[in-house]
Amino acid sequence: MNVDEMAPIVALENGLDIKQLLTSGSVLQINEDYDDLDHNAKTVTDEAKNKDIDIIGEPVKSFSTIEKHLTNVDVQGYVKKKVLEEGGGMPLHEGCTVSIAFSGYWENEPDPFDIQKPSKPMVVDLKDNGLLPGLLLAVKSMLVGETSIFLLSHELMYGELGVPPRIKPKAKCVFYVKLMKSILTPKEGLLNLSEPNTFIRVHEEVKMLYVSGLKWHKLNNFTSAIQLFRKGVSMLHRCRLADESEEEIQKKLLIKIYTNLAICYNITKQPYKACIACNELNRLGSLWNNGKVLYQNAKALRMIGQFNDAEKKLRRAINLCPNNNELKVEFDLLEKTSNDYNLKKSLENRSADKDTVDRDFKKEVDSLIKNFKENMDLCKLTLPAGMNSFEIEYIKEACVRENVFFNKIQADYLLDKDDGKSIELENKEFDTYGYI
Secondary structure (H helix, E strand, C coil), rough: CCCCHHCCCCCECCCHHHHHHHHHCCCCEEEECCCCCCCCCCCCCCHHHHHCCCCCCCCCHHHHHHHHHEEEEECCCCEEEEEEEEEECCCCCCCCCCEEEEEEEEECCCCCCEECCCCEEEEECCCCCCHHHEEEHHHCCCCCEEEEECCCCCCCCCCCCEECCCCCCCEEEEEHHHHEEECCCCCCCCCCCCCCCCHHHHHHHHHHHHHHHHHHHHHCCCCHHHHHHHHHHHHHHHHCCCCCHHHHHHHHHHHHHHHHHHHHHHHCCCCCHHHHHHHHHCCCCCCCHHHHHHHHHHHHHHHHCCCCHHHHHHHHHHHCCCCCCCCCHHHHHHHHHHHHCHHHHHHHHHCCCCCCCCHHHHHHHHHHHHHHHHHCCCCCCCCCCCHHHHHHHHHHHHHHHHCCCCEEEECCCCCEEECCHHHHHHHHHHHHHHCC
């Protein structure tokens, strides 16, 4: 491509009506005040100045010369074709949705007037699309993986009148087209997660759920945000994936949603569920290399009294983000909380008689439970192992006095401010997933 000869990019006042274009014709109105290029436009942009521009095909000096080597696609010969790279698989039909890349050239023009890069292919439903008839007919003649050159007549493209001033009357054009992918078009109506190729529809719907969840988060309606995020996660996990590229897209969106779930769970004082979200992020490879997630994980662990594990995660987060003041504030809070709620020293210094309850132990337990009840930064507190039955009974009595719940989870005893129903639900999730 000769960059120096590239025509300037112009913007149009209004889009083209294809029906009008093919019948009475259409006139382009130039927007002279427009100076902000649309980066998603299919016309050549400033990106074309890059020598490594991702397009297919090359300029054609003479259409009459290449026409000798082409064969008719349709009976009238409006679309002519030559296969440059063979494809394979089943022929296309109206029940297919395809991904295509292309570049369109005028005769003896150095630069394409219309491009769709292979790195960002156009997705086209062959039954319901906005392609011009000639290009649609060309695509329908292809197999997956095929690259072909097409000579397209004005009858099926830009019409008798063309589109002044950019497109001349009765203008033929050449399109290089690459058919990159074909799937069965998902059925209309409600999503059926068992249908083939459902990921395309699921991905679009989950993206909308994610954006809506972020809006609720900004409005401090965290319960609604959590509901939308959880629905998105469920849909992504249940849908079918066609290939590794869809799996990669699914993974990136899951990381975004699980990260926001962890944030919302911590804000709403549901630390176990935040840990579950962090577990999933660890499975997706986005925990130990992600300071933001480590911070949320450490915060949740601190809220359930897992101070050592919280410190481990927080130190890693600080190493990744040394200038983050939020992490330093959390670390100071963690140190203070772990010092204020440590029963280990009292247990280590108690009397040798394990059939009694030490007076100092009682005093420390009373203070600990009272402070725990009033501390807004601590939702749950896991007590140290090694207590005898009398000590456990005394803690239960102290919890009753302060209206604090005392639960057993696996081998651990836990102080909790939540009601029995809530802790029962969280216990089940905890038993299934554990925490990191």
